[in-house]
Amino acid sequence: MKYASTLGLLGLLAGPALGQTPTPPPAPPAPPLPLRDAAPDPVGPYRASATKINDLVHTKLAVKFDYAKRYLYGQAWVTLKPHGYATDSLRLDAKGMDIKAVALMSGTQQTPLKFTYTDQNNLYISLGRSFKPGEAYTVYLDYIAKPNELKVKGSAAITDAKGLYFINPDSTTKGKPVQVWTQGETEGSSAWFPTIDRPNQKSTEEIAMTVPSKYVTLSNGQLVSQTPAGPGLRTDTWKMDMPHAPYLFMMAVGDFKIYKDTWRGKEVNYYLEPKYAPFAKQIFGNTPDMLEFFSTRLGVEFPWNKYAQIVCRDYVSGAMENTTATLHGEQVQMTDRELIDREYQEESVIAHELFHQWFGDYVTCESWSNLTVNESMADFSEGLYAEHKYGREAADYHNYTNLRRYLANPADAAKDLVRFHYGDKEEMFDLVTYQKGGAVVDMLRTYLGDDVFFAGLQKYLKDNALGNGEAHQMRLAMEAVSGQDLNWFYNQWYFGAGHPVVTIDYAWDAARKTELVTVKQTQDGAPFRLPFAIDYYVNGKAQRQRVLMTQASQTFEMPLAAQPALVNVDAEKKLVWLKKDNKPFSAFAYQYAHAPLYVDRREAVAAAKDAQAQEPAARALLLAALNDKFYNLRRAAVQSLDLENKAVAKAAAPALRKLLATEKDPNVQLEILGALGHLKEKRDAATFTKYLAESRSYGVQGAALQGLAEVAPQQALAKAQALENDDHAALVRAVATTYAVAGGPAQWPFIRDKFDAAPISGKASLLEGMAAMLPRLSDPKLFAEDVDRLKAIGIQYKSQGADQAIIGLLQSEPVQKSASAGVSENRQTLERAVQEIQQAK
Numbered sequence: 001m002k003y004a005s006t007l008g009l010l011g012l013l014a015g016p017a018l019g020q021t022p023t024p025p026p027a028p029p030a031p032p033l034p035l036r037d038a039a040p041d042p043v044g045p046y047r048a049s050a051t052k053i054n055d056l057v058h059t060k061l062a063v064k065f066d067y068a069k070r071y072l073y074g075q076a077w078v079t080l081k082p083h084g085y086a087t088d089s090l091r092l093d094a095k096g097m098d099i100k101a102v103a104l105m106s107g108t109q110q111t112p113l114k115f116t117y118t119d120q121n122n123l124y125i126s127l128g129r130s131f132k133p134g135e136a137y138t139v140y141l142d143y144i145a146k147p148n149e150l151k152v153k154g155s156a157a158i159t160d161a162k163g164l165y166f167i168n169p170d171s172t173t174k175g176k177p178v179q180v181w182t183q184g185e186t187e188g189s190s191a192w193f194p195t196i197d198r199p200n201q202k203s204t205e206e207i208a209m210t211v212p213s214k215y216v217t218l219s220n221g222q223l224v225s226q227t228p229a230g231p232g233l234r235t236d237t238w239k240m241d242m243p244h245a246p247y248l249f250m251m252a253v254g255d256f257k258i259y260k261d262t263w264r265g266k267e268v269n270y271y272l273e274p275k276y277a278p279f280a281k282q283i284f285g286n287t288p289d290m291l292e293f294f295s296t297r298l299g300v301e302f303p304w305n306k307y308a309q310i311v312c313r314d315y316v317s318g319a320m321e322n323t324t325a326t327l328h329g330e331q332v333q334m335t336d337r338e339l340i341d342r343e344y345q346e347e348s349v350i351a352h353e354l355f356h357q358w359f360g361d362y363v364t365c366e367s368w369s370n371l372t373v374n375e376s377m378a379d380f381s382e383g384l385y386a387e388h389k390y391g392r393e394a395a396d397y398h399n400y401t402n403l404r405r406y407l408a409n410p411a412d413a414a415k416d417l418v419r420f421h422y423g424d425k426e427e428m429f430d431l432v433t434y435q436k437g438g439a440v441v442d443m444l445r446t447y448l449g450d451d452v453f454f455a456g457l458q459k460y461l462k463d464n465a466l467g468n469g470e471a472h473q474m475r476l477a478m479e480a481v482s483g484q485d486l487n488w489f490y491n492q493w494y495f496g497a498g499h500p501v502v503t504i505d506y507a508w509d510a511a512r513k514t515e516l517v518t519v520k521q522t523q524d525g526a527p528f529r530l531p532f533a534i535d536y537y538v539n540g541k542a543q544r545q546r547v548l549m550t551q552a553s554q555t556f557e558m559p560l561a562a563q564p565a566l567v568n569v570d571a572e573k574k575l576v577w578l579k580k581d582n583k584p585f586s587a588f589a590y591q592y593a594h595a596p597l598y599v600d601r602r603e604a605v606a607a608a609k610d611a612q613a614q615e616p617a618a619r620a621l622l623l624a625a626l627n628d629k630f631y632n633l634r635r636a637a638v639q640s641l642d643l644e645n646k647a648v649a650k651a652a653a654p655a656l657r658k659l660l661a662t663e664k665d666p667n668v669q670l671e672i673l674g675a676l677g678h679l680k681e682k683r684d685a686a687t688f689t690k691y692l693a694e695s696r697s698y699g700v701q702g703a704a705l706q707g708l709a710e711v712a713p714q715q716a717l718a719k720a721q722a723l724e725n726d727d728h729a730a731l732v733r734a735v736a737t738t739y740a741v742a743g744g745p746a747q748w749p750f751i752r753d754k755f756d757a758a759p760i761s762g763k764a765s766l767l768e769g770m771a772a773m774l775p776r777l778s779d780p781k782l783f784a785e786d787v788d789r790l791k792a793i794g795i796q797y798k799s800q801g802a803d804q805a806i807i808g809l810l811q812s813e814p815v816q817k818s819a820s821a822g823v824s825e826n827r828q829t830l831e832r833a834v835q836e837i838q839q840a841k
Contacts, residue, residue, distance in 0.1 A: 309350070436576065
């Protein structure tokens with residue numbers, strides 16, 4: 001599962017983070033540390049792995065759909081075996097169904113069975129006799145699934161849990177396709193077929209779907225037959241001959257065009273809406289390369305008979321790794337022009353879901369408590385593929401961004417990575433399981449070295465093939481290949497919570513010609529055991545020292561020929577920690593110029609951002625970084641310029657214009673245009689007009705329109721009105737922002753309606769424009785409409801930090817000033833909204 005966090009969409013990111021670096025030789029073995037305390041008291045009850053009384057063996061389904069009622073009419077033949085003890089009963093998960101019949105099969109003969117159905121959730125069946133462990137039996141069920149009548153809740157990651165989704169079934173929304181699709185994780189599959197809906201169950205599968213013959217179907221495994229099923233209908237039968245967990249079963253039905261690709265003779269297909277079919281190869285074209293790279297790197301070939309990816313409307317998360325058939329949300333679907341602006345951050349979901357075919361599908365977490373062996377591994381794979389395809393800088397940037405998201409949310413420091421206590425399983429899908437967990441895996445890779453680390457992954461996959469795994473089994477695999485005891489690592493990073501919070505101080509002992517580096521851990525609880533490298537730069541050359549930190553405060557000494565120009569602690573930039581590095585800015589400047597990694601330079605840019613008001617050298621560094629070799633550092637340099645500072649603005653303006661003349665990357669171009677718009681110099685109006693008219697990048701066009709609004713508002717207003725019918729998100733955002741600068745109440749309906757119709761990613765992009773519009777809405781009714789929409793986002797995504805972002809927008813100076821100068825009703829609306837966001841659970 002890859003989920004699109006509102007936190008990430010809002011850009012609520014701060015703090016230092018991690019980069020991708022070469023792997024060093026393995027550190028010396030270390031003795032185990034005691035288990036770290038996650039929190040004073042566990043939160044929620046203990047969540048044991050599901051007890052296995054009966055084991056799923058095979059699931060055969062025959063289904064058809066009632067689009068008008070949003071029903072599924074189903075027949076199921078479920079084959080099971082008692083696990084360890086004889087049993088005469090069976091419990092199945094079956095959510096919100098009408099159970100018409102239950103029978104025991106003997107060949108083709110059916111013997112009706114007694115059953116009780118409690119809470120519209122648990123189906124208890126009396127088998128009529130006792131079956132011995134390993135003795136197979138098949139139960140037949142006739143049922144109706146009613147997903148739209150099901151009372152279930154989702155989570156911040158998976159926003160709904162009804163399992164089966166009818167999209168525009170009555171064709172009432174013009175331009176929106178009719179689709180049916182499923183979402184099984186975590187326990188949504190049992191909303192459309194009876195099963196034992198637990199991750200430690202695995203079953204082979206056969207699904208026969210009767211659908212309108214004009215539609216295409218997709219499911220797990222292989223399409224084995226297509227037969228007429230009456231006027232306008234067809235039955236497609238899909239078979240999956242290898243066992244997989246029930247939450248990975250899937251169906252999709254709709255008007256899709258299939259682009260057929262291959263890898264090592266296996267089908268690799270992409271299912272898209274007809275409009276986007278011409279761009280399928282551009283969207284998904286790296287998939288065969290990913291299959292080759294992951295298969296080779298893991299030493300375990302892609303285990304399934306095919307790999308398909310399908311894009312569906314109104315999907316409830318980011319994407320889902322259904323076995324052999326990944327489902328993506330519509331955000332991955334782009335035209336050739338939209339693809340101009342796509343970065344690896346957006347493509348990485350393709351790698352993430354593919355890696356799950358090994359970690360999650362081939363070997364599945366034993367319980368949701370151990371979700372890390374699925375999701376942390378997939379998160380790690382994103383940087384791994386970026387390194388292979390786009391180089392180390394791209395991987396560094398990706399990992400840096402991911403870890404920043406975790407470090408920016410202090411509440412997550414109280415959570416273990418392997419979490420046996422939680423209120424609801426959906427809570428496991430968070431920044432700890434994903435971003436922190438991925439960084440922890442990458443840290444282990446650095447500690448062990450590539451050869452040993454990937455040999456450990458291979459052993460884990462082979463030892464647990466087509467079964468289940470947990471963190472301890474991964475530890476045992478790593479120990480087996482490394483020869484090291486790794487309890488200390490897993491105890492503190494997997495079975496403990498938080499991360500080190502450190503200060504770093506330096507001193508040069510001239511008499512002894514020795515550099516002293518003092519690292520202090522200031523977080524609560526026991527200190528972390530931290531192996532890392534320190535690089536000392538003397539006369540332009542780096543000398544590396546490997547150290548092991550085991551105490552809360554430790555000083556490391558290094559004899560040197562002369563005082564170093566730079567001491568670079570955690571030189572590989574792999575540690576999951578939050579640091580305050582108390583070195584002078586001159587050292588950061590040297591780090592930018594001489595240290596080898598993206599994160600080295602990114603840290604220097606961050607230091608320059610903080611020091612630019614006082615330090616001319618900091619301003620010089622930011623101007624130099626405008627010409628960095630890596631586009632994302634050029635972008636970071638533009639974003640870091642304090643253009644409110646007159647000295648900075650004066651120096652930056654000509655440098656920005658010069659850079660724009662040669663910059664080829666559209667994502668840097670749009671940042672430069674945004675910075676020039678902030679300067680509000682009329683001389684740039686022609687530049688904005690040029691890029692608005694000539695660029696093929698929607699992002700660049702949007703930035704140009706917003707820049708024009710700052711220097712020529714009426715001209716921008718006219719151009720914005722001409723773009724109202726363009727639904728591309730970057731232009732919608734730019735039009736909304738232009739209206740907030742140059743428009744008024746007459747333009748509010750456009751912003752409101754676009755916001756209401758947008759998915760969460762689109763809503764996030766409109767938030768600033770929504771807030772900027774508030775000072776232009778004196779009418780209490782319109783003002784309240786705007787505030788209520790902002791408030792709803794703050795409350796819905798509070799767990800991801802959106803509450804603080806929305807409160808910040810509502811309490812911004814222009815909004816507060818306009819409310820204070822306006823009607824009292826508007827002031828009360830603002831105060832009430834802030835209070836409701838703060839009080840929301």
